[in-house]
Amino acid sequence: MPSRDWRLRIQDIVESITEIEQCTSNVSFEEFEKNQTLVKAVLYDFVVIGEAIRSVPHEIQLRYPLIPWRLMGGMRNVVTHEYFQVNLSRVWATIQEDLPSLVPHLLEVLENEGLGE
Template identity: 60%
Template sequence: MPSRDWQLRIQDILQSIAEILQRTEGMEFEDFMVNRTIIKAVLYDFGIIGEAARNIPPEIQSRYPQIPWRLMGDMRNIIFHEYFQVELEIIWRAIKNNLPLLALQLQEVLESE
């Protein structure tokens, strides 16, 4: 039996997304890339997102193929195991271009299930 229900894992992802967006609100990339405290906090939350995504049951993942479950887990692996390869430009683009949509998609999953 999993240690947490998958719905709680999705709530964890949504909370991490909200915290990333709150921490980076009003920032430009130049501000982000020199603020080590914000970078580390954001990377930690991306790690939570990836770990939680990896623990969503396959049957749920297959019902929502538009959600990048695998990519979230892969980002976690890079952040924690290949940390020297993290490219802040990619992290920044994910924050600005992908996280708001991902939050909406995950909210829809919770409402539908």
């Protein structure tokens, strides 16, 4: 049994996305790529996101098909287990193109499913 309610894990995901967006908002890809501290911080947040996904019940994931649950978990697996294959261009594209649209969907889950039920 997870040590924390899955809804709190969704909040962790939202917080990690916010951290990634704040850390990279005024940075070019070239600056990002050269800053190993920033790269590692961002990759850590992707690991948190992927780890938190594992606590979201399958039936909840099925209810919200617009959230790419499997892909989010997959990114964590690459960062954690195949770190030597991390493609920073793909990470950057995910930050720029995919993360911003996720937050409203995740907040919808929290709103619809309630916290602490």
